[in-house]
Amino acid sequence: QSVLTQPPSVSAAPGQKVTISCSGSSSNIGNNYVSWYQQLPGAAPKLLIYGNNKRPSGTPDRFSGSKSGTSATLDITGLQTGDEADYYCGTWDYSLSVPWVFGGGTKLTVL
Amino acid sequence: QVQLQESGPGLVKPSETLSLTCTVSGGSITSNSAYWGWIRQSPGKGLDWIGSRFYSGSTYHNPSLKSRVTISVDTSKNQFSLKLLSVTAADTAVYYCARLTFSITNNNRFFDLWGRGTLVSVSS
Numbered sequence: 058q059s060v061l062t063q064p065p066s067v068s069a070a071p072g073q074k075v076t077i078s079c080s081g082s083s084s085n086i087g088n089n090y091v092s093w094y095q096q097l098p099g100a101a102p103k104l105l106i107y108g109n110n111k112r113p114s115g116t117p118d119r120f121s122g123s124k125s126g127t128s129a130t131l132d133i134t135g136l137q138t139g140d141e142a143d144y145y146c147g148t149w150d151y152s153l154s155v156p157w158v159f160g161g162g163t164k165l166t167v168l
Numbered sequence: 169q170v171q172l173q174e175s176g177p178g179l180v181k182p183s184e185t186l187s188l189t190c191t192v193s194g195g196s197i198t199s200n201s202a203y204w205g206w207i208r209q210s211p212g213k214g215l216d217w218i219g220s221r222f223y224s225g226s227t228y229h230n231p232s233l234k235s236r237v238t239i240s241v242d243t244s245k246n247q248f249s250l251k252l253l254s255v256t257a258a259d260t261a262v263y264y265c266a267r268l269t270f271s272i273t274n275n276n277r278f279f280d281l282w283g284r285g286t287l288v289s290v291s292s
Contacts, residue, residue: 059214092278094215101264101285102207102215107278145215149277155217156228157268157277162214 060085061146061160068166073136077163079129079146085158089149091129093122096143096162105144106131138167170195172265172283179289180259186252186288190265197246198223203268204248205239207279208261216261220268221248255290262287 062080069075079091093106104113106122109129121132129146146160176188190204197204205220205228219229221239229237236253252259267281 088275090274090276090278094279101282102279103282104278104280107280108276113280143214147215147279149275155230155232157217157220157230159215159217 059161060158063160063163066164068168069136070168071136074134075136077131077144079160081127083127084152085148085150086129087127088151091124091146091148093131094145136167141165141167170281172281174265174283174286178287180255181292182256182290183254186255188250188263190248190283192246198243201269205266205268206250207264207266210261257290260290
């Protein structure tokens with residue numbers, strides 16, 4: 058069971074918007090920046106969002122991140138079939154029981 | 169641009185030691201804003217952070233693996249390595265090397281660079 062909680066799956070039609078949540082605690086999300094990773098089928102994960110809401114070069118502006126309290130959210134608008142992937146949130150954890158934690162991952166299906 | 173490439177055996181026998189190396193190309197492993205480490209993914213499962221190490225020594229480990237894990241850095245070769253002792257079938261996974269970039273001025277940390285991953289199977 059992951060320290061960060063994500064829904065196992067989400068789905069939406071092409072062109073629609075989807076939201077993926079990531080819930081944690083004060084020792085992780087509440088006091089640290091959150092990053093998001095996209096893992097396309099058969100590929101390595103790739104950084105999608107860092108610093109809660111910053112996009113590295115190469116991430117389309119259809120992807121946006123936000124954080125409030127001990128939860129973070131990844132929004133994807135204008136869904137495309139190529140967005141079908143697993144998405145993971147991640148952050149540091151000051152409790153140091155596990156210094157770095159990932160969410161369990163969310164599989165996005167574009168119907 | 170900076171790239172990471174894992175190398176090592178794809179098959180390890182139970183109770184033996186898993187050894188992998190990650191070669192950093194296009195940049196220096198002695199960066200003052202990066203930790204170098206390993207993440208694994210068991211078949212059909214999520215990401216599991218193993219540990220990360222600064223080039224000069226500071227290291228963080230996942231406590232669930234800490235007693236079996238050693239992460240080392242060879243600055244002369246611009247490489248870092250993973251050793252996992254006494255492996256079992258549960259250690260079968262794709263192993264990724266990754267760079268954890270951090271900000272000196274705030275708490276911003278993120279894995280911005282990943283290798284392609286290498287599948288390691290534990291079987292006799």
